Amino acid sequence: MVAPGAHAATGDANAGKILYDRRCAPCHGIKGDGNGPAAELLDPRPRDFTSGIFKIRTTSTKAPSDQDLFNVITTGMPGTYMPAWGELSERDRWNLVGYVKTFAPDRFKEASKPQELPKEVGPSPESLKRGKEMFEAIECNKCHGTEGRADGPSRPELKDDWGHPIKPANLTQRWNFRGGPARQDIAMRLATGVNGTPMPSFIDSVEKPEDIWHVANYVASLGPASPNYATLVTAEAAAGALPDDPDVVFWKTMPPENIALVGQVTIDPRNFDPSIDMVAVRAAYNDKEIAFHLTWDDATQSLPDPAKQVFADAVSVQLPLTIAAGPERPYFLMGNDAEGVYLLRWENGRGVTEATANGPTKVTPTPGSEATGRAVFRNGQYRLVMKRALVRKDAPPLTPGVFVPIAFQAWDGGAGETGPKMSLTSWYYLRLEEPQSNRRFVVPPLVALLTGVAMVLIVRTARRWTPNA
Amino acid sequence: MRKVLGVIAAVALTVTAAAFVERARAQGGGTIEVEVRYQGAPVVEDIKVNKDVEVCGKEKKIEKIVVGPNKGLLHALAWVTDAKGPTTSKPVSLDQKGCEFHPRVLAMMPGEIDILNSDGILHNIHTFSTANPTINKAQPKFKKVLKEKLEKPEIVRVQCDVHSWMQGWIAVVPNPFFGVTDDRGATKVENVPPGKHTLEVWHPLLAKQTKEVEVKPGQTVKVAFELKK
Numbered sequence: 001m002v003a004p005g006a007h008a009a010t011g012d013a014n015a016g017k018i019l020y021d022r023r024c025a026p027c028h029g030i031k032g033d034g035n036g037p038a039a040e041l042l043d044p045r046p047r048d049f050t051s052g053i054f055k056i057r058t059t060s061t062k063a064p065s066d067q068d069l070f071n072v073i074t075t076g077m078p079g080t081y082m083p084a085w086g087e088l089s090e091r092d093r094w095n096l097v098g099y100v101k102t103f104a105p106d107r108f109k110e111a112s113k114p115q116e117l118p119k120e121v122g123p124s125p126e127s128l129k130r131g132k133e134m135f136e137a138i139e140c141n142k143c144h145g146t147e148g149r150a151d152g153p154s155r156p157e158l159k160d161d162w163g164h165p166i167k168p169a170n171l172t173q174r175w176n177f178r179g180g181p182a183r184q185d186i187a188m189r190l191a192t193g194v195n196g197t198p199m200p201s202f203i204d205s206v207e208k209p210e211d212i213w214h215v216a217n218y219v220a221s222l223g224p225a226s227p228n229y230a231t232l233v234t235a236e237a238a239a240g241a242l243p244d245d246p247d248v249v250f251w252k253t254m255p256p257e258n259i260a261l262v263g264q265v266t267i268d269p270r271n272f273d274p275s276i277d278m279v280a281v282r283a284a285y286n287d288k289e290i291a292f293h294l295t296w297d298d299a300t301q302s303l304p305d306p307a308k309q310v311f312a313d314a315v316s317v318q319l320p321l322t323i324a325a326g327p328e329r330p331y332f333l334m335g336n337d338a339e340g341v342y343l344l345r346w347e348n349g350r351g352v353t354e355a356t357a358n359g360p361t362k363v364t365p366t367p368g369s370e371a372t373g374r375a376v377f378r379n380g381q382y383r384l385v386m387k388r389a390l391v392r393k394d395a396p397p398l399t400p401g402v403f404v405p406i407a408f409q410a411w412d413g414g415a416g417e418t419g420p421k422m423s424l425t426s427w428y429y430l431r432l433e434e435p436q437s438n439r440r441f442v443v444p445p446l447v448a449l450l451t452g453v454a455m456v457l458i459v460r461t462a463r464r465w466t467p468n469a
Numbered sequence: 470m471r472k473v474l475g476v477i478a479a480v481a482l483t484v485t486a487a488a489f490v491e492r493a494r495a496q497g498g499g500t501i502e503v504e505v506r507y508q509g510a511p512v513v514e515d516i517k518v519n520k521d522v523e524v525c526g527k528e529k530k531i532e533k534i535v536v537g538p539n540k541g542l543l544h545a546l547a548w549v550t551d552a553k554g555p556t557t558s559k560p561v562s563l564d565q566k567g568c569e570f571h572p573r574v575l576a577m578m579p580g581e582i583d584i585l586n587s588d589g590i591l592h593n594i595h596t597f598s599t600a601n602p603t604i605n606k607a608q609p610k611f612k613k614v615l616k617e618k619l620e621k622p623e624i625v626r627v628q629c630d631v632h633s634w635m636q637g638w639i640a641v642v643p644n645p646f647f648g649v650t651d652d653r654g655a656t657k658v659e660n661v662p663p664g665k666h667t668l669e670v671w672h673p674l675l676a677k678q679t680k681e682v683e684v685k686p687g688q689t690v691k692v693a694f695e696l697k698k
Contacts, residue, residue, distance in 0.1 A: 053603075062602050062603065137609060137610070137611065138591060138607060138609040139590070139591035139609060139610075139631075142520065142591055142631045143630075143631070153519050153520035154520065154630065154631050154632070154633070157630070157632075157633035158630060158633070159630075159633070161597070193605050193606070193607075195603075195605070198593070198595065198605075198630030198631075199605070200593040200594075200595065200605040200606050200607040200630075201605060201606050201607065202606075202607050204606065204612075204615070205606060205607040205608060205609055205612050205615075206609075207611060
């Protein structure tokens with residue numbers, strides 16, 4: 001990841017301490033015990049350096065190498081609150097490595113040995129096939145789920161070495177992998193395991209050594225390296241009916257826009273550890289209706305059970321009630337008393353409904369709503385279609401070519417999310433694609449023809465004109 | 470000639486060996502018969518199993534404190550803390566069968582341990598220790614034996630994260646003078662060098678206790694413990 005620097009051997013722990021106390025202690029604590037003032041709010045919790053247990057290592061010994069620590073400081077830990085500290089100078093980062101090691105000196109007494117990996121195997125179709133076989137044979141699904149969405153049957157039981165509940169990685173979202181998304185990173189994690197967590201080492205526990213690479217290749221094939229988050233949702237113009245079934249070809253062939261969601265932390269109860277961080281959105285419309293197709297990962301399909309602090313899984317699409325000409329938009333958090341918003345909602349067990357809202361706790365169901373839809377839940381993923389009439393008296397006009405503000409909210413009821421405890425987006429844009437007319441078959445060829453004629457004329461003129469004639 | 474020499478050598482060896490054994494017995498140690506009781510109620514947790522039910526069963530009874538009819542306590546470790554003895558360890562094994570560790574409390578001398586997977590499903594061996602390096606290794610269905618080393622004396626907790634009710638303890642004892650109680654709460658510690666010793670009794674969930682014992686050559690001394698929370 002990062003090449004060893006000139007300061008590698010000279011990390012100055014004393015200089016590191018000054019920086020640590022200012023930059024790192026708020027989470028990791030002055031004593032390095034992971035109990036800084038902010039620790040309570042963070043999940044996963046900050047590392048307890050006094051334990052000497054580190055998740056990411058490329059060593060066969062128990063402690064990470066200095067380079068491993070340096071890399072984590074430099075790139076941060078994706079999917080956690082640990083940011084990348086690349087802004088600090090290289091010398092500062094090595095000094096931090098030096099200081100962090102002083103919290104568990106015994107752990108670092110032994111010289112670290114690099115973890116050897118078998119010879120690298122590329123992600124050929126044969127490798128992916130073998131990787132899938134091995135993925136099933138070594139039962140990765142027990143924690144990570146059949147399709148890798150962190151929904152395995154052991155998920156609710158998992159605890160880290162400190163007894164805190166811990167979630168398995170969602171293998172379809174490798175941009176959140178703590179140690180990096182590359183095949184090489186994944187192979188290394190499989191080989192070493194992840195210390196302090198239930199993730200065991202597999203280096204001696206595959207049938208043949210090269211299986212490490214086959215499994216790594218297969219895991220990498222389960223999802224993209226980056227979500228390529230979008231800010232604009234384009235609704236395709238459809239000639240025929242909009243299918244209710246989220247699993248039909250109509251929807252599958254349409255590329256989704258991945259919309260990032262964050263925890264709602266503006267009002268109580270706040271959601272510092274949101275369960276749903278992305279919704280993949282597709283949309284289509286015809287002359288009568290508009291349909292939204294939403295896909296999101298949720299480990300458990302939940303119906304309300306207040307005794308267990310479990311609520312209905314839910315999602316909503318938010319639009320303004322009126323479309324202003326200027327940049328004015330209602331308050332993103334489901335509107336406020338001054339200006340409300342329109343919601344197209346789905347709730348597990350209740351189906352699709354419509355509502356207006358003047359804030360998360362002031363939601364008024366729309367009487368006589370004719371919105372429909374259908375949800376499918378399989379292997380830790382919801383796929384949902386919600387439809388409503390295109391033109392409505394009580395909702396803003398959706399005119400092709402006009403940018404309409406749109407926002408999303410999601411609730412994982414199984415994780416105790418309900419009401420203001422949700423994940424959400426700020427305003428993005430929805431645009432209804434303009435219906436394509438037959439003019440596209442006439443205008444471009446005509447332009448091409450005229451251009452051709454013009455070129456021929458120019459060439460001819462040039463040939464006739466000879467200097468010094 | 471060679472044959473005769475061979476026979477003589479064999480006889481000499483046998484005699485010497487016999488003499489050694491005899492001397493060991495004569496000097497030899499005594500036996501401590503330990504009886505451990507618990508007056509409280511047994512602690513059992515019922516768990517509904519949501520995976521591998523064909524191997525683990527649909528429900529599991531996790532017996533945390535097992536008390537026999539005479540109040541005898543199962544799975545208590547008794548060991549002599551201050552005696553020195555041979556350091557050669559015997560091969561030991563810990564099996565995973567029916568999604569449980571067998572035995573639940575295992576005592577061994579520092580050395581090697583075979584971890585078996587009789588279940589034919591994925592388990593992971595996750596140890597919690599301070600003196601020994603922690604182990605967290607996957608043991609998929611085709612991996613019948615994992616060979617591990619526990620070289621420093623301490624009590625190591627073992628857990629399977631896949632089936633989190635699977636909890637076991639491996640007591641690594643620095644000498645061979647130990648035993649784990651049966652369902653009557655009884656165990657025997659044999660060949661203990663004569664003299665005054667400290668005997669410690671430990672159970673995963675109860676407070677440990679120690680008692681002084683005097684061991685006399687060739688004799689058996691009985692020691693009774695009553696453990697409390």
